[in-house]
């Protein structure tokens with residue numbers, strides 16, 4: 191489903207002439223199979239977010255290849271990657287990334303609008319999805335009028351609405367309390383089990399790491415170890 | 423993304439900062455109204471001038487003044503031979519030729535009299551050119567005449583006082599000849615200076631017809647059409663061609679014989695307006711001096727074309743200034759909405775879609791501005807046309823005789839304005855829209871935290 195081959199990345203900082211190259215990722219190779227939940231752990235600053243951003247196409251890798259669903263995405267241009275994203279990838283962010291001027295309903299509906307779906311169909315699907323995450327009663331609330339957990343559920347609804355085979359999540363529970371976190375993890379497991387959605391989740395929380403079939407640990411920009419969790 | 427949804431997005435976005443959008447629309451509307459009103463003056467004056475020109479003359483008419491004499495540079499009057507050439511030209515409907523008595527004939531019926539212009543005309547061609555009678559028939563005999571429609575209206579009693587005209591310049595009814603005219607004897611009296619003494623000759627004529635009322639309100643036809651024979655009789659008396667009056671103070675002109683057997687007023691009527699140019703060109707090639715409204719119209723229109731282009735150009739500057747506002751508004755909109763743009767891009771919005779939404783927004787502002795500007799300029803144009811005559815009346819204390827349209831907005835003008843405004847809007851909205859597509863997803867999302 192996702193294959194990363196010999197991926198290396200570094201950031202260049204500073205003004206021209208006095209530039210410093212900071213190596214972040216070195217020779218990363220791994221793959222995620224269909225229906226798997228893979229978590230990536232590592233210390234702060236180890237390059238987890240950078241890795242996910244590369245897979246998401248938000249930044250371009252300096253070296254190496256990324257394949258998703260059989261397509262080599264690492265050299266797609268911005269417009270092509272956008273089209274690829276809306277059909278194949280769902281995103282859950284630590285800070286939810288909802289559009290504050292849109293209601294919960296409108297936020298969830300947004301990917302369908304971008305896909306060019308008709309209004310009637312959109313309404314049906316959006317309502318269904320809001321029901322699924324238990325927020326139908328909150329559909330006219332703006333993000334500012336929702337709790338953190340509710341906001342995260344809206345953002346999950348938005349990620350799920352286009353039926354993506356893969357969901358990428360960067361610290362999805364980072365802004366939630368432990369109880370809400372548990373609900374979310376349960377929901378992720380359900381989605382994985384019932385719909386076969388593949389998850390690539392970044393976390394530094396052991397509880398989150400535990401739901402994965404596999405855990406990859408990053409250290410100093412390299413894969414330190416890969417652990418298969420027997421219980422899952 | 424469907425166009426409908428793009429429009430909805432744009433409207434939602436515009437609602438987020440109503441005052442700013444409103445001010446930008448206002449500036450654009452002002453620019454457009456300025457352009458339209460400014461150019462409308464050019465259109466209005468052109469319309470007035472053209473109306474004036476075409477009202478005074480028949481548009482298919484070509485005046486022929488004479489023919490250039492080779493080598494000498496002078497002109498000679500049009501002769502019978504020339505007329506035959508004219509009549510053979512393609513698309514010529516009629517060639518009217520008139521000889522004018524070179525002095526004012528004094529006409530009288532009984533106790534009533536009136537000085538009037540005396541003309542010898544070729545009736546078949548006059549009829550072809552559109553001459554119609556309101557009463558009677560065309561002359562057959564040599565002493566038979568046709569008078570102009572206004573001739574009887576000015577036939578005044580001989581001892582009428584000086585204030586015989588009313589305030590409209592018309593002869594008061596009490597002094598006017600009221601008897602019948604057709605079949606009546608009309609006498610023409612001509613004069614000549616002979617051996618230093620003024621001599622007069624009176625020739626009896628019979629009225630057989632009255633021409634039709636001129637179609638133009640202001641036109642007055644008071645001429646009397648006599649026959650060639652009568653003219654010859656007059657010439658025999660005066661001893662000069664066409665009854666030319668000798669002046670006691672000046673020499674007898676030597677070249678007066680060139681007027682002999684030539685026409686004083688030759689008009690060619692084309693079958694339609696389109697043919698006028700072709701006929702004039704042919705005449706010009708044959709060295710005839712001609713004049714037609716169509717020719718003059720062409721020049722007038724040319725001048726106004728340049729003037730209007732200049733006015734539109736100046737107006738465009740106003741729109742350009744307004745476009746700075748659009749640029750500013752759009753740049754701020756992009757900056758403000760960068761986080762939203764980042765999120766949309768992260769979800770999978772195509773950069774092209776984002777660009778289109780912003781271009782749509784700036785065109786929306788531009789078009790609404792142009793529409794409001796157009797409406798306002800129609801109002802201003804109306805007000806100007808209403809107010810300026812009043813102001814002139816105030817300033818000069820009298821009714822303006824001149825019926826000038828100061829401002830006219832033909833359909834094409836708003837179209838031009840909207841096209842210019844739209845173009846300018848797209849240009850000024852392009853950079854901000856381009857910037858929107860370059861919003862960095864990660865930076866935009868980080869800012870929101």
Ligand SMILES: Nc1ncnc2c1ncn2[C@@H]1O[C@H](COP(=O)(O)OP(=O)(O)OP(=O)(O)O)[C@@H](O)[C@H]1O
Nearest residue numbers: 201202203214233234235236237238239240241394
């Ligand atoms: N745009 C950037 N320019 C320069 N350096 C960057 C940039 N983004 C990240 N870095 C650096 O890359 C390194 C890895 O950052 P990254 O965000 O991937 O860490 P992380 O593992 O996600 O950490 P955390 O657990 O705290 O989220 C950090 O040292 C950071 O300073």
Ligand SMILES: [Mg+2]
Nearest residue numbers: 238239240360
């Ligand atoms: Mg991180």
